[in-house]
Amino acid sequence: MMKNFNILTAILLFISCNNKGQDKKDANFITDTKYHYDEIVEIVLKKQLEYGKPSFDNPYQYSDKDLEVATPILNQLLLDNGYKVLSNEEFSNKIKQIFNRIIDKNSTSKFLYINLIDKCDKELNFFPNNAENNGVFVVKNQNFITDLYPLPLIIDYQKTYSEAAQEENSASKNYKDANGNEVKKYLWKDIHNLKEQRKKNIQTLVARNLYLFNDNKAQYKWLTLNDSYFMEALVKTFGYIQDMDLLKWVIERTKFDKKDPSDYGNLFWVKQCDETVKIHANTFKILQEIYTPDITNDMSNENRFLLDYIKGYIEYFADFNNKETGVSKEDKVKILANIVYFAEQYKYDKRFVSGYGDNSKMMGRLRFFLDKDEVNILQKNNYFNLPKFKEWWDNADYDEYFVEECEYNGTCGPDNRPMNVTEWRKQHPKK
Template sequence: MKHRILMSLLFISSALVSCQDKKAESNKNVTAITESSAGLQFNQDVNAMLKKQLEYGKPSFDNPYLYSEKDLEVTTPILNQLLLDNGYKSLSNEEFNNKIKQIFNRIIDKNSSNKFLYVNFIDKCDKELHFFPNNAENNGIFVVKNQNFITDLYPLPAIIDYQKTYSETAREENSAPGSYKDASGNEVKKYLWKDVSNLKEQRKKNLQTLIARNLYLFNENKAQYKWLTLNDSYFMDALVKTFGYTQDTDLLSWVIERTKFDKKDPSDYGKLFWIKDCDENIRLHTNTFKVLQKLYLPNDSSENRFILDNIKSYLEYLGNNDNPESKVLKEAEKIKIMANLAYFAEQYKYNPSYNEGTKMMGRLRFFLGDSSKEILQKNNYFNLPKFKEWWDNADYDEYFVEECEYNGTCGPDNQPMNITEWRKQHPKK
């Protein structure tokens, strides 16, 4: 018995080591960073900006360092070389511009003299340049034109080992005062970069983020995808939900599977299906429906079995005209979204492999008034092939959900008519 236990422990230990080795092997391409040769070489412009940044210390609410375009300019050669040293293949201007349009829906003006384009993750329609480090109130990336990569605004100490390359300037920081007096004469504490305990780890994370984002988006390097979903989830999520980038099926599946309908934030679920662009037109995410069809399987025990329940909840949310979406969507736009949701779900009513009882098309019929139904007809049911047939077949379902769910008149002593009884009173026209 002892021998068997010992052998079992050895087997488990061996399996764990093997698993860890495989994980390390799979992450090998995304964890090893080659230091930028540009960052290891002394540069006078970098040194001058570094002195300024070190003097202010790490920005904080009490001690805001006013970054400018120059702060970004001095970092771009370092970041560009870092990317090249780590295998980044720079695209041509035309290729890069097309990618930026495809991913962020932004157009790079070839005639503009601006060196940078700012993509705002909080307000995607705000095109002003915001030279602030990312925080809760400001989050975005810069598109570096002509050098063709994207980056956050990084302070120099957060991307280079300044104490090694700029040792003399670093020594000056050692004698820098730890506080300063503001305009009111109050003493304000500084957070000097040299005192940041995890600066080395922050620097590594910043550089890995830069490399992974650019290799993934512009070189289609799938080895970076796993790292980004684990370590840069806000960015990856925003690609789909904020900017409507749905061309990467793996990314779209990942976002779909981690997004559930939440009564506290119902509009978040809708971001899987549509987006309103800055020109005030909506884009419907047809790729979402394609992925959902692959994820929704009969007899599935995973969370994906609730896909239609989530869609039903969102359809009901849209059906309530008091929701925020009803204030930003034109009536025809809202009906188009609701029609596509109902159409997707209704297919499973006719598939014997599924025990589908959400009666989604009947719900849609219940929510739409006469003017909405006219919009459906005028738009030829949004060219959805079987929509008219399924719509006509859902007249009993409309009666059932109205009686039992929305009017609440069903109960032990008051059962709705079955379809045979109901059809006698409501024959097909």
């Protein structure tokens, strides 16, 4: 398989063997440049087959060598499926735009690791994804991204490497863990849907790279149906909002959930690894596009709850007792100002059902929650240059009273109605 690779470029420089109990003969064999790439693949494959499917109990320690030996295979799969390799500069720009990571030209590392859970964790993690590792590798100079796939998950080894497959047939189904306990292992040959897994892995590899780096929109639908975690992470974890179709897809499938309130905020802003906060202007464009005057009467359209979701998030994020925001007070106020400013427009939009926008009372809600220091931040920053913010802020004094009386003091009821705006204004004339 793949013997057309130039030996000088395909032979992998295995400096040392990181696997406990690795045969010295194998180590010498790997570093001997007279051998063909296929023979190196077979050495690594036999070790992966011997220990079986990765797990936290599995004594086989995957390393950069496992990824290195898979890289030419993955690269060829991409080329066979029409991938157009970008120049180093183009690829670096894309990685910066999508993942906000910089490929260091002076680094000797062949890979960059992108953690899909903690984007600021840059430590290389060579634990295969199917063993509950969530991350992708950037393959430098060959310019594509990939999971760390064990060889059985990307090649039909039983057909191509028959000797290794025969050895697997006689392999033990148990091994001893670090404590000396006998642990069952799962041989690759016994995985009933291995062929299907392999097919999906290849489809995922191809679709991600064609979509992100070749701007192939034909891959978008397959990815949203079959790789939704990755696609959501692009927006919610890394703040990639340049693809408006993707952003809209993420927005429409994200609801405010009191059990995980911060997730909804990922639509609006992201805290970057340098501690700065980036607000997603494109989110507001999409929200304005989908929240139209006819939506409030369309019982089949879940987007009609959009202002309710925003209200829930504002109450969570604006609560001055909330210690989980992880941002400075100024950034917190800036984020809230932008979200509230978007939502408050519907109070003044006569195209919507009468009273619907008024009931949300977004600006009044903000006035209720912000403390004196936070109000000072608003004023000091000229209301973050949002054109009508000050006007709407001043107009929301009654809404602040209503929110406090009816929603937080709980003094409203059938026998205790709050003052209407006319009555209240007589006691609180505008200054």
